[in-house]
Amino acid sequence: MTNTAYPHSYYAASANPVPVRPRLQGDVETDVVIIGAGYTGLSSALFLLEQGFKVTVLEAAKVGFGASGRNGGQIVNSYSRDIDTIEKTVGPREAQLLGHMAFEGAQIIRDRVAKYQIQCDLKDGGVFAAITPKQMSHLESQKRLWERYGHTQLELMDQRRIREVVACDQYIGGLLDMSGGHIHPLNLALGEAAAVESLGGVIYEQSAATRIDRGASPMVHTAEGKVRAKFVIVAGNAYLGNLVPELAAKSMPCGTQVITTEPLSEELASTLLPQDYCVEDCNYLLDYYRLSADKRLIFGGGVVYGARDPANIEAIIRPKMLKAFPQLKDVKIDYAWTGNFLLTLSRLPQVGRLGDNIYYSQGCSGHGVTYTHLAGKVLAEALRGQAERFDAFAGLPHYPFPGGQLLRTPLTALGAWYYSLRDKLGF
Template sequence: MKREPVTAHAPSYYAASATPQPLRPALDTKLDVDVCIIGAGYTGLSAGLHLAEAGFSVAIVEAARVGWGASGRNGGQIVNSYSRDIDVIEARYGMETARALGDMAFEGGRIIRERVARYAIDCDLKDGGVFAAITPGQFTHLKKQKALWERYGHTQLQLLDQIETRQIVASDRYCGALLDLSGGHIHPLNLALGEAAAFESLGGRIFENSPAIRVERSFRPVVHTPGGSVTANFVIVAGNAYLGGLIPELAAKSMPCGTQVVATEPLGALADTLLPQDYCVEDCNYLLDYFRLSADKRLLFGGGVSYGARDPTRIEAIIVPKLLKVFPQLANVRIDYAWTGNFLLTLSRMPQMGRLDHNIYYSQGCSGHGITFTHLAGRLLAEVLQGQATRFDAFATLPHLPFPGGQLLRAPFTALGAWYYDLRDKLGI
C-alpha cells in the first residue's frame, strides 16, 4: 500500500532542535496484540513503556507523529500535583480521596527522572521550578501551598522573599516565590522521542500517520485505521486534546484549549542574568504565564488561552507584551519561533480516567498539568491492566461532568469564567 505523507510537527523550537527520529511506518496490515494504545503522546508512551517492561505485546497507533500534540509543544515544565490542588480535592471529594490522590501527586516527576536515567534519554533535564507571586495575596497562598504539600510528604520546598526571588528571576514583577527543587524542565519533544525509542527497544511497535477511525467494541476490541486494524485484549484511549470525535462520550466531558509559546534568539551571556540558577518559572495568576531557558540559552515564554482551541493569527502579539512585563530588558530581542498547541480542559480541572468497557480504558483532561500527570497515568493504566485497580480507581471514581451548554456553548461559557478570574488577577483580588 502506498504510504501517505507523514504530518509534520508544529513549527516550534522543539521540532527544529529535536533529536533525529526515524519515519515510522503507517499501519497497513492486521495485527493481534495484548494491548493497543491510541496516541503516541506522553500518556500512550508512558503506558506502553510500563506495559512493555511487564512483558505485554503493545502496539501504538498515532494519527501524526510521536509527540505531535501537546507532548511535543508544551512549556516543558515539570510541575507537581494537579490543576486543582490537594486542598480543593479534600473539600470536594473528602479526605479518603485526597489521601489517595495526594500520595500520587508528586509521582509523575519521579517517573520522568526514572525514565531519563534508565534509558539515557537526552532531553536537557534541569532541576528546580519556581511559582512566582505577583501580589501579596498570591504569596500568602504560596505559604499555604508549602504547608499543604509538606503535610503530604513533599519537603523539597523553599519560600523566597522579594529579594531572594529577584536573585532567581531578574524581574521586579514578583513579590515572592515558592521554589520546588523537585520541579524542573525538559525538552519535551526529545523526552517523548526518547521514551518512544525505549518502548521500541523492548519490542513495542509504533505506527505513525495511522489515525484511529473506529473502535469496534467486542470481547476483543478492534482499533481500525485507514490502512489496517489492531485486535487486542485491551485498548487504551490516549488521544487527549487531539482525539476528535472518535469517542463521543469523552468529547462531551472535555474541551480542547489552545496555548501559545515563543522562543527568542539565543541570548548568550544575557540569559544567565535573567535566570541565574536556570530554574523554570510560572506565575500564580489564573491565566498564568510560564518561562524558562532552553539548552542553547533562548528564553521560552508561554501563556494565553484560546478556549475552543481557535489558533490565534498572531502569536507574538499575544505573548511578547507578557514577556516584556517580566523582562523589559528584552525589548529589542528577536523572536525566532512562535507556535501554538492544544491541551484538554475538564470542567472540574481534574484529570479524567475510566473504563469505556471492561477492556477499553482511557485517560484525558490534564487541564494544564499534563507533563507529570500523563506519566503517572501511564503507570496507573499499566497497573489496572495487570489487575491492580486501586490507584486507577481513585481517579476513575471522580465525577466526570459535561460542560454547561454542551459542545456548542462550552467555549463561551468557559471564556466568560476565565474573563472573571483574569479580572480578579488584574485587580489583585
C-alpha cells in the same frame, strides 16, 4: 495519504534524530493497543512492556505531535486543581491516595531519563512566582499542604530571595520546588518512544484511529489496517476528536501559545535566570518561561478556548514577555507556535473504563507533563488487576460543560475573563 509533519516550533527544529516509522497496513494482533503516542500513551506502553505485555501504539501524526511535543517544558507537581480541592471532593482514603500520587510523575520522568539515557536537557528547579499578597499567602498554604503529603523539597522566597533567581521586578515572593524542573519536551517523548521500541513495542505513525469496535475482543481501525487486542488505552487527549463521543462531551480542547527568542548572550541569559530554574506566575491565566539549552528564552501564556489558532502569536505573547523582562525589547523572536491541551470543567483529569477492556485518561487541563507519566503507571496497574489507584482517579466526579458543545467555549471564556480580572485587581 497525507503525511502530517511537526508544527514549526523550536522543539521540532532542535529535536534529536528520529527513525522513519511505518503506517499501519493490514491486520495486527496484540495484547494492548494504545491510541496516541504522547506522554500518556508512551508512559503506558513503557510500564506495560516492562511487565511483559505485547504493545502496539497508533499515532495519527508523529510521536509527540500534540501537547507532549509543544508544551512549555516545565515539570510541575500536583494537578491543575491542587490536593486541597480533591480533599473537599472525595473521601479521606481517596484523598490520601491522590495526594501522595501528586508528586510521583516528576520522579517517573527522572527515572525514565536515567534508565533509558534520554537526552532531553533535564534541569532541576521550578519557581511559582507571586505577584500579589494574596498569591503569596496561597503559596504559603500550598507549601504546608504539600508537606503534609510528604513533599519537602520546597523553599518559600521573599522578595529579596526571588530576585536572586529571576530578574523580574513584578514578583513579591515565591515558592521554589527543587523536585520541579524543565526538559526539552519533544526530545523526552522521542526518547521514551525509542525506549518503547527497545523493549519490543511497535509504534505506527500517520495511523489515525478511525473506529473502535467494542466487545470482548476490541478492534481499532485505521485507514489502511486494524489492530485486534485484549485491551485498548485511549490516550489522544486534545487530539482525539470525536472518536469516543462520551469522552468528547466532557472535555474541551484549548490552545496555548509559546514564543522562543533568538539565542541570548551568556551574560544576559545568566542575568535573567541565574540558577536556570523555570518559572510560572500564580495568575489564573498564567505566564511561564525558562531558558533552553542554547540560552533562548522560551515564554508561553494565554489560553484560546476552543483551540482556534491565533493569527499572530507573537503579538499576543511578546508583550507578556516584555512586561516581565523589558530588557529584551530588542531581542528577536525566532519561533512562535500554538498547541492544544484538553480542559475539563473540574480542571481534574478524567480516568475511567468503557466496558471491561477500554481504558482512558484525558483532560490534564494544562498541567500534564508530570500527570501523564503517572497516568501511564496507573493504567498499567489497572490492566494487571491492581486497580486501587486507578479507582481513586476514576471516582473523581466529572460533568459535561454547560450549554453543550455549542456554548461551552463562550461560557468558559467568560469565566476565565472573570478570574483574569480578579488577578488584575489583586483580589
